[in-house]
Amino acid sequence: MTPQQYVQQKAVASGSSFYYAFLFLPAPRRAAITAFYAFCREVDDVVDEVTDPGVARTKLAWWQAEVAKAYAGQPTHPVMLALMPLAADYGIEQRHLQAVIDGCQMDLEQTRYLDFAGLKSYCHLVAGIVGEVAARIFGQTDPRTTEYAHTLGLAFQLTNIIRDVGEDAMLGRIYLPVNELQQFDVKAHEILKRTYSDRFTALMRFQAERAHRLYDEALALLPDADRRTQKPGLMMANIYRTLLREIEHDNFQVLHQRIRLTPLRKFWLAWKVQALGRM
Secondary structure (H helix, E strand, O other), X not given: OOHHHHHHHHHHHHOOHHHHHHOOOOHHHHHHHHHXXXXXXXXXXXXXXXXXXXXXXXXXXXXXXXXXXXXXOOOXXXXXXXXXXXXXXXXXXXXXXXXXXXXXXXXXXXXXXXXXXXXXXXXXXXHHHHHHHHHHHHOOOOOOHHHHHHHHHHHHHHHXXXXXXXXXXXXXXXXXXXXXXXXXXXXXXXXXXXXXXXXXXXXXXXXXXXXXXXXXXXXXXXXXXXXXXXXXXXXXXXHHHHHHHHHHHOOOOOOXXXXXXXXXXXXXXXXXXXXXXXX
């Protein structure tokens, strides 16, 4: 298997909404975003799939060393072999990859966030930086697009957090800020035991409203000059925001299940932005 086949397989197997936006890119940009996305999946899987924290830390340390070697001209992993020939062309810097690893390391050290400011710092590493790199690969021309990309990445990550409350609870993680749990009188043990209540629904509605505000803010920040190049991000926004609305429609029944959109619906939502220019 070539490095290019490896990253392609990694992207397809993830079933992510991101994959559907990649389909409409020209081949070189598609190759770059696929390789970068495969890197993100590799390091994220270390945290999600390795049960021993010590082993996970060792694996992330290996990835830190691999990134440093790759930027010194000596990549060894298929993901880095696929990514490095494209990194310079699309402004993918070593600091970007190290920041993603730093975000994954936070998952090993921290399972609670006291307030939204703390959660936002985590989201900056695992989503904002990803948005920044993606915007560059898509063809960013205006420096202001970076702020749009970070804001949209935060909206995506908050949508993920809302969707995955139950799954994260099974791993002992609660990403909802502690002071907001207190505000709505939701106890941590209720989430860990996956117990629904009107208080939980109100808390989740509060989270969803913030995510919607961030989607609106991101779209308002996107400069007109980059609206065409950033279509893949707008496709992802259409998919993720539709998912958020589905979760709302289902009254935030996220503790016992993962609410999903079908692959066909994701493709339709992406195509609608590509062909019709509307969300």
